[in-house]
Amino acid sequence: MLLIRFMISKEKILTIAAFAMFMLTFASSAFAKDKIIWVDVDAPPFYILEGSDKGKGVVDEITLLLQKNMPQYDHEHRVINLSRLMYMMRNGEHVCHAALFRTSEREAEALFSSIPTDIVPPVGITIKADRKDDFPDHDNCSLAELLEKKKLRVGIAADRSYGKPLDNILKRNEGSSLVYARSGADIYSGLLRMLLAGRIDFILGSPLEAGYIHKKMDVGDSVINIPIRENMEYTMGYAACPKNEWGRGVMTEIERILKERRNTDEYRDIFEKWLDKGSLDRFRKAYSAHFLKESLTENNNSDGRK
Template sequence: MLSNLCKVVLVILCLGLPGASPAAEGAADAVTWMHADFPPLRIVEGPYVGQGPSDMIHDLMRREMPDLDHHVLTANLSRTMNWMKQGEKVLAVGIIPNPERNAIMQYSMPCVLVPPVCLVVRAGSAGVGQGGRVSLRDFVSGKILGVAVDRSYGPEVDSVLRTAPDPSRIVAHTGSNLLGSLLDMLQRGRVDGVLAFPFEATYVARMKGRENAFSLVPLSEALVPVVGRVAAPRTTWGTEMIGRVNAVLERHRNTPEYRRAFEHWLPAGAVEDYRAMYGEFAQSR
């Protein structure tokens, strides 16, 4: 009998374990916001914690949808995609659509606008970035490139990565603090370059006290800004949530407060160009 009792207790404990899935967070009115660790889009530690654009969007959605029980979870993109595929009640901010994601996700109107991705190299790297843009395709044909696993950098750059003749030259890094770890690898010479969006490369290098250790080089395959969207699973619940998210974005996306959440992290010289792009973004669907 004692053995049977232990089995019953074990089952109860297993069923009650928190964090097994987003559904464990609450009832039917709960939503879990999945955020990848890509500062300054989302800042989870340090003096600027909670001040990233994704943090702003989550706070906005929580204020505008007070009937829902909102939870925030830091998770890598693989975990987010897995839960989307399972139809869990999760949303993710700043997702860049691509064919793999389109099969399991549906999207809001654009909610994030960032300047094109660039190549980060060690300062003074011979023959890289001298005289203008660099071809990423040429770079990966002879050097080692570091990228974040499962991340999209925009359709043109993603295409180069998918069709690279020697995939072993592309190191896809996993784990937390992805860009910080990639910059460490770059400084140690384990990779020759890293893909990053300019504002995040500047932020992470600054927080590491290494702003002068790296150079940002524009890519010939990255000429247009990248937009991200709120993603939801392809379920009835997901469709309803995308409708509600779009209504919030319609009301707030064109406000100075919303725009400044992104401008705050741009280099001073990039703000004017960003504002020139923002008008079209604010009208896009």
């Protein structure tokens, strides 16, 4: 009789233990946070994946701001290329990008925020500050005139597109000794060293990219960035998530945060810390006149470059 009672008690204990484990598992899954996978790309100064400025890139900071204001989600970072990102979007995976440039192909596969998260200044030129007099129209330089009339030598990245207007000018001067195309690693750093040594007269590049390299190489005020007449348009990036119910829910939260935070000094400083003093005034005008007023419906024909 004692043996039977012991066996029954043992069976009850095992049953209770199993039920408790089931309830614990159920409770954990019921209260577990949903997770967003945020995409990182190795593209400083938009993403900085190593070094003393790790995590301080433009899109790094935008992503972090969104994460801090979405505590109801868990957040994970993954370094993947954009082809893989779009594949994950098509499959409805819980992945988002904080600042993706729009194309018609991407709009067919991803849900974009109605207002931009990111503003990228147009490609301009970097010159030595003490040679400013060689560029008299320094607020409205023409790349074509610099190459074809003033006979100044430009440094560019080989096989890189700078946008159709500038690409057309470079193509007209293809093979000219006035166009030096650099390839390999650390392209902009190498071009900057050539500029400082007087081997080229100016560099074609993004002011944000230039600001990052200038800071990294500690060149101070010895170089400045100036705009190009043929390329004055700022480009916008938008948050992107899958085109499904989950993506729409996340996007609602993203847009709420953007409406609250974009018109703050903290948000604007994400971009300005990578710009030289000469670019700040132009950037602030564009930030107020275009970025804060821009919406997806107002700019439906914009092409993307990222």
